[in-house]
Amino acid sequence: xxxxxxxxxxxxxxxxxxxxxxxxxxxxxxxxxxxxxxxxxxxxxxxxxxxxxxxxxxxxxxxxxxxxxxxxxxxxxxxxxxxxxxxxxxxxxxxxxxxxxxxxxxxxxxxxxxxxxxxxxxxxxxxxxxxxxxxxxxxxxxxxxxxxxxxxxxxxxxxxxxxxxxxxxxxxxxxxxxxxxxxxxxxxxxxxxxxxxxxxxxxxxxxxxxxxxxxxxxxxxxxxxxxxxxxxxxxxxxxxxxxxxxxxxxxxxxxxxxxxxxxxxxxxxxxxxxxxxxxxxxxxxxxxxxxxxxxxxxxxxxxxxxxxxxxxxxxxxxxxxxxxxxxxxxxxxxxxxxxxxxxxxxxxxxxxxxxxxxxxxxxxxxxxxxxxxxxxxxxxxxxxxxxxxxxxxxxxxxxxxxxxxxxxxxxxxxxxxxxxxxxxxxxxxxxxxx
Amino acid sequence: xxxxxxxxxxxxxxxxxxxxxxxxxxxxxxxxxxxxxxxxxxxxxxxxxxxxxxxxxxxxxxxxxxxxxxxxxxxxxxxxxxxxxxxxxxxxxxxxxxxxxxxxxxxxxxxxxxxxxxxxxxxxxxxxxxxxxxxxxxxxxxxxxxxxxxxxxxxxxxxxxxxxxxxxxxxxxxxxxxxxxxxxxxxxxxxxxxxxxxxxxxxxxxxxxxxxxxxxxxxxxxxxxxxxxxxxxxxxxxxxxxxxxxxxxxxxxxxxxxxxxxxxxxxxxxxxxxxxxxxxxxxxxxxxxxxxxxxxxxxxxxxxxxxxxxxxxxxxx
Numbered sequence: 001x002x003x004x005x006x007x008x009x010x011x012x013x014x015x016x017x018x019x020x021x022x023x024x025x026x027x028x029x030x031x032x033x034x035x036x037x038x039x040x041x042x043x044x045x046x047x048x049x050x051x052x053x054x055x056x057x058x059x060x061x062x063x064x065x066x067x068x069x070x071x072x073x074x075x076x077x078x079x080x081x082x083x084x085x086x087x088x089x090x091x092x093x094x095x096x097x098x099x100x101x102x103x104x105x106x107x108x109x110x111x112x113x114x115x116x117x118x119x120x121x122x123x124x125x126x127x128x129x130x131x132x133x134x135x136x137x138x139x140x141x142x143x144x145x146x147x148x149x150x151x152x153x154x155x156x157x158x159x160x161x162x163x164x165x166x167x168x169x170x171x172x173x174x175x176x177x178x179x180x181x182x183x184x185x186x187x188x189x190x191x192x193x194x195x196x197x198x199x200x201x202x203x204x205x206x207x208x209x210x211x212x213x214x215x216x217x218x219x220x221x222x223x224x225x226x227x228x229x230x231x232x233x234x235x236x237x238x239x240x241x242x243x244x245x246x247x248x249x250x251x252x253x254x255x256x257x258x259x260x261x262x263x264x265x266x267x268x269x270x271x272x273x274x275x276x277x278x279x280x281x282x283x284x285x286x287x288x289x290x291x292x293x294x295x296x297x298x299x300x301x302x303x304x305x306x307x308x309x310x311x312x313x314x315x316x317x318x319x320x321x322x323x324x325x326x327x328x329x330x331x332x333x334x335x336x337x338x339x340x341x342x343x344x345x346x347x348x349x350x351x352x353x354x355x356x357x358x359x360x361x362x363x364x365x366x367x368x369x370x371x372x373x374x375x376x377x378x379x380x381x382x383x384x385x386x387x388x389x390x391x392x393x394x395x396x397x398x399x400x401x402x403x404x405x406x407x408x409x410x411x412x413x414x415x416x417x418x419x420x421x422x423x424x425x426x427x428x429x430x431x432x433x434x
Numbered sequence: 435x436x437x438x439x440x441x442x443x444x445x446x447x448x449x450x451x452x453x454x455x456x457x458x459x460x461x462x463x464x465x466x467x468x469x470x471x472x473x474x475x476x477x478x479x480x481x482x483x484x485x486x487x488x489x490x491x492x493x494x495x496x497x498x499x500x501x502x503x504x505x506x507x508x509x510x511x512x513x514x515x516x517x518x519x520x521x522x523x524x525x526x527x528x529x530x531x532x533x534x535x536x537x538x539x540x541x542x543x544x545x546x547x548x549x550x551x552x553x554x555x556x557x558x559x560x561x562x563x564x565x566x567x568x569x570x571x572x573x574x575x576x577x578x579x580x581x582x583x584x585x586x587x588x589x590x591x592x593x594x595x596x597x598x599x600x601x602x603x604x605x606x607x608x609x610x611x612x613x614x615x616x617x618x619x620x621x622x623x624x625x626x627x628x629x630x631x632x633x634x635x636x637x638x639x640x641x642x643x644x645x646x647x648x649x650x651x652x653x654x655x656x657x658x659x660x661x662x663x664x665x666x667x668x669x670x671x672x673x674x675x676x677x678x679x680x681x682x683x684x685x686x687x688x689x690x691x692x693x694x695x696x697x698x699x700x701x702x703x704x705x706x707x708x709x710x711x712x713x714x715x716x717x718x719x720x721x722x723x724x725x726x727x728x729x730x731x732x733x734x735x736x737x738x739x740x741x742x743x744x745x746x747x748x749x750x751x
Contacts, residue, residue, distance in 0.1 A: 075490040092709075096488050181589015184575050247596055249680030249689065251573050388708075395707055402692055425708055432486045432494075 030320045031057045032327055035070050035080040036312065038063045040135070045336050049327065052335075056323050074098065079315035081324040082331075087123035087308035090131060091386030095433060099131040100314040100321060102328075106130055111329040116350045119379030120306050124313070132313030133332050136346025138269025139304040139374040140195075141202060141294035143169070144276070148288035149176055149186070149264045160370065163293040163302055166203070166233060169265070173242045176264030188242040190254035191267040196234060197393035198307045201382045203230045206299035216385045217430060219393075221419040228415060230297070231397075235411055238401060246402035259285055267294075269306065273367040274344040274358075289363070291370045303380040308390070311349070347371055387429025388422070396421050481715035487705075500716035510717065513700040516600070520696060521668035524604045529660050531608060532615025533653075539616065540623045550616070557613035565677035568606050569595065573680070595680050599691040603675055610674075611667075615660060622656035623649070651741040658740050662732055666725050672698035697721055 034041065038060065046058045061080060062069050073080055079098055093099050106112055112133070120137035124130060143164070147157050153175055158164050164172065173188030191199070201211050209226040212219055221227050238245035250257050255275060258266040261284030266272070270291070279285045294304035312331060314324045331337060333350055341348040341356040344364065348354060354372075359365045384390065396418055404414040443449060481500055483493040504510050539550050556564060571578045572594035584590045594602045626649055634644050675694040690699055698721065705714030 071487055074488055077491065092486075092488055096492070098488070181584075181591065182574075183580070183584065183589060183591035246680075246689070246691065247593065248574065249596060251576050251680075392707055395703070398689060399692065428484075428486075428708070428710060432484050432489055 029055055029057050030323045031059055032081040032320060032324055033059050033061055033073075034082040034327070035061050035073070036082065036084045036331075037065050040084070041331070041336070048335060049330055052330070053323075053326060056327065058327070077317070079317045081315055081318040081320060082327060083313050083315055084135075084310065085132065085313055086310045087134070087384055088389050088391070090124060090313075091126065091384055093313070094126050094131055095386060097316055100316045100318060100324075102130040102132065102314065102325070103128075105321070105325045109325075109329060111333045112350070116352050118347065118349055118351055118375070119381070120309050120347070121349050122379070122381045123306070123309055123384070124311055132311045133328075134306075134309030134311035134349045135332065135337075136271075136340060136348055137306040137309035138271045138346055139294065139371065140269035140307045141199070141267060141304045142269060142370065142374065143292040143295065144258065144266050144268055144272055145290050145292055146258070146261065146264055146285060146288055147290055148284070149261065153264075157290055158292055160290060160292055160366070161373070163296045166295045166297050169295045170233070170237060170242070173237070173265055174240065177240075177242050179241060184241055184244075184248055186261070187244055187250065187257070187263040189237065189265045189267070190243060190250065190257055190263040192254055192394075193244075193398055194391050194394035195307045196397050197390040198382050199234070200227060200230045202294075202303050202305065202380070203297040205303060205380060205382075206297045206301060208300050210383075212383065212385055216383075216387055216426070218426060219385075219419055219422045221415050221422075231415060231418075232411065235401065235404065235414070239405060245405055246398055247405045259283065261285070269346075270367060270371050271344075271346045273363065277344070277361065277363060287363070291367045293370070293374060301378050304374040304377055305380045305382055308382065308384065309349075347375075385426065385429075387433065388425040392425055393418075393422055477715050478719060480712055481719050483712045485712040485715070486709045487711050496712065500713045501720065503713060504717055504720055509695075509700055510697070513695055513697045516693060516695065517669060517671075517697040520600055520604065520671065521665060523600070524607055524668050525661070525664040527604065528608055528611055528615060528664055529657065532612050532660070533619050535612060536616045536619030536623055539620055550620075553616055554613035556610050561610070561673060562677060564610060565606065565674060568602075569678060569680075572602055595678060596691050599675070599678070599694040603671075603678055603694060606678060607671070607674060618656060618660065619653070622653050626652045654736075654740040655742060658732070658736050662729055665728055665732065669725055669728070670698050670721065671696055672702060675699055676702070 041060055046060060049058060050056060061073070065084075070080070070083065083093075083099070085093060090099075106114060114130075117133075118137070120134050121130075123134060124132040143158075145157060150157050155172065155175060158168075158172070169189065175188070176186065177184070177188035178186040197211070204211055204224075204226050207226050209224065210220075211224070211227060221231070234243070237243040238248075241248055244250040251262065254263065254266045255268060255272060257263050259275070259279065273289075273291055276285050276289045294302065296302040312328060314321060314328060318324045333353070337348065337350075338353060338356055340346070341353040342358065344358040348356070357364075357368050357371070359368050400409065400414045400417050403409045404411055409417070444453075480493075482495060482497060484496050485493055535553055539546060539553070543549075572580075574580060574591050574593045574596065577594070579594065580591050583592060592598075630648050630652075631644055634648055639647070675690055675696060676699060679690045679694070695703075697717070701714045701717035701721070704710045704717060
């Protein structure tokens, strides 16, 4: 006879068994701690990945970029399984042994093939070892010209095939500059001064020269004539008011100023085209922008590399490197990697994903053609000095430029001070190196 | 003898009270130890190392080198000079303006409540929003202030944020802080016994004599408080000059004009631009030491100028 007690007992046993099975299943799941912000890895992305990989639980450590979280985890010896980092951070992280050598995993990967890599991937290659991959990149020295402003100044748009020389660029930018009394109504040219070290390195590379000595233990400016000439070029543009300067700063970052018609030309990468595509009818850049090849100083070759891409790597102490690499593959080449390529916010790291770049409008098609054209140039990785962050150069340059433009120091003193301060920073980095 | 070494009576009233005291303060005490004392001690330790933000497992002890470096670093020495200049301008101005407005707000004037609210509003608006508005107002080429100026003198574009950065910053801080200072001074002014002022009036004193002989002396405890806070805030100023810098979008510390690179801005740059976290920690500890010494100095000096209405010069006398 089936008593109520027996029914309850059987039910309790079934519930217990179910809970045991569920808990065992949960135990089998692997948890990956991932340092990527939500705008690059949304909750929906995580759900999709977990659906495709039921044995993995993804825990996103941050909503927005927060270096404090990463620094705290590193300080506690609890390195995240996946780390988002820039090419500038890479040497320091590699030197500290924070990142996993991906080379063995890449040799057996069915998804990521080294012969499919674009040149930008080499930013994550140190002494023949791959430590990560860029999520995307752009030929960052491309010029974006406001053709409406050119027409207003009775100037014809430069060729989309033939690059301008830096001298021609300065001349064009000067013609586009509009000043009324003390007020700059429109700058001729804007670039991100924080990355001026990248510009100098590319200009020197075109001439077969270098900015640092071979082991990166010192920067050479004072006795490096090509470097002095390049710095002088940017100094003269700032002094003439053609580009913003510390004594005549822009109202905002170069992209926003360009979008508002506050500068005729801006130097940015392919990604910036996506921002222009979103401009509304009637705005200063609506259907009046052309993406052009990078300017050239003249020399052995022209380069249009990325300043330094941002990508992802796997923590060397990850308890689940295989699962982490599965996420890594998915993020770079899987659904998320493909969606990122199709969004047009950057050039994918894999050649096979290039056809996904948007080409619906004439502007997008022209930009795609520009990317193909610039990718045909010799691949060049701008050296990253492992002993200091290149942005420090830009920061120091801006500080001394203020003094030089105010007349408290000469241009020569600017160069000397810049060299001395950068070398002091490099020396600190050298002392810290293990 | 046996009574002396015997365990205290745990059941006694005082022991019970002591136990409950520790039970109640324990959550705060635990938080204080783990979230304040230990991080501070760790920060002090880092200031004696070559910490660069990532080499925590490979730290080298450098002794007092970071502290010695600070005294020969021209950037730091210049920043000290600028910080003192800013402090000496902003603190007395801030106190004087707050006191003046507070005095005005205690008079019988129409819409007094409305004015108090208006003066207090900047104090409660988030700093980032306020600074952003000021940047838009004082921007050189497209700012509203220069727009008004150029209406009278076409083509004029004053570089408020770059040619007069410290003055513009002082104005901003004054605008932001006046409301808070005003409220405290109003409270102080309202605490002054009216019978004293009435008696002085009956004795034939003029308003200035009433202010200088009665109001001001009785307000000195509030002045001491304002002075202490003002000096500490001024010495540690960092966020405002960074946010007010031209084109600081996303690149804090980069575009701060030379005149506004105060001590804490320099410490921030050393840590977050140059990755000299050990050195930056040393700078912060130097600032902490200076602030403590200054606060003690002000408190010590107060025995000669702070007056309490019960005829005690010092509250503990």
